[in-house]
Amino acid sequence: MPEPTVQRGLEDVVALESSLCFIDGRGGRLIYRGYDIRDLAANATFEEVAYLLWYGQLPNRGQLDELRQRLVMLRTLPPELLTILDRLPTTSSPMDVLRTAVSALALLEPTESQPGVTSIGGALRLTAALPSILGYYHRRRSGQPAPPTHPELSHAAYVLAVLRNGPIAPLDEKAMDVALTLHADHELNASTFAARVTASTLSDLYSAITSAIGTLKGPLHGGANERVMELLEEIQLPERTEEVVKAKLARHERIMGFGHRVYKVEDPRATILRDWSHRVGEEKGNLSYYDRLRRVEEVVHREKGLYPNVDLYSGSVYTLLDIPKDLFTPVFAVSRVTGWTAHVLEEYQDLRLIRPTSNYVGPTDLTYVPIDARP
């Protein structure tokens, strides 16, 4: 029997069939339920995309209006959760706050967090609640009052309203809506896979989303967007780009926002976010982020042949929208919760325990030695 080949990181391993999301890594295409991401980003709202992921088709006007109303109603958080959030240190990582709050919400609202619940209720609840949780925590740590639920606002506008002050220009709302659409789903990325592994044991939706949030936090995954902005802070001036990036590469450091396990060409989301970084930068009269990122792109591609991924430009767009840097990854989670929940519901519908094996390379047949006889 030939030794099984280990696929480190499960690279290229096809673990299951799904009708949610297709990534053409060589062609640089991303499709949600049959629709190209470029069409969805240009034409659909995030609420339409959420509906598409959950129900498998785009909503009609009545279905969309009903979805919007349900999301608005579910923005309100139970007072017991607010009490818990009030007890958390204001220095807590916002991703840890999200993870903790989802766990607590399962205990406070047990109906939707029963194992194998295939209803859309939990997906709606979490999609509506995540921005509320983030906004409540962020305003508390900034000494500001709790944000209202803004029933008049779209989901994208609500995310902006709870995370920063001031008027919401139509371009800002559209930029956030596009960013939410682009981050909604991405096949079996690490955090979605974590959610599916959890669901495959018939554990509950909230446990699966808690697994996913903990996984997304990592800088090799969702945490990269914050580190891209730290790289720009380190570079400071465009003319220092070459020096700083090449020094990092010489130290075999990863340049955040570049490379991807599946895309062998440019991530189509990076293409769209690059355009939005320029559009919003031009609107705000600040192209410094865009200009420096273009310089970083040029050096990294020349030196390592790597392409940008979704995280390279997203941080510049969020910065221009006045969102604090440590909320970039939480905003990723605010969007990705739609994909995570869609994958969990799909797993429940055709469940198979996810359980790979490992190649054992340790010793076998050792003799037990009583503790007093050990050196």
Ligand code: SDX
């Ligand atoms: C996301 O999976 C998804 O779909 C994720 C995501 C989603 O929507 O859910 O798309 C979101 O997570 C995007 C990726 C965000 N992470 C980063 O930007 C972190 C930097 N990127 C790398 O760490 C890396 O590219 C990964 C983790 C994204 C992918 O890593 P792989 O597929 O395991 O590739 P690898 O580590 O085996 O690298 C292959 C080679 C190595 O060179 P050698 O050591 O063989 O000479 O490419 C090099 C790596 O050193 N390389 C990089 C690099 N990425 C790969 N070198 C410098 N900088 C990088 N960013």
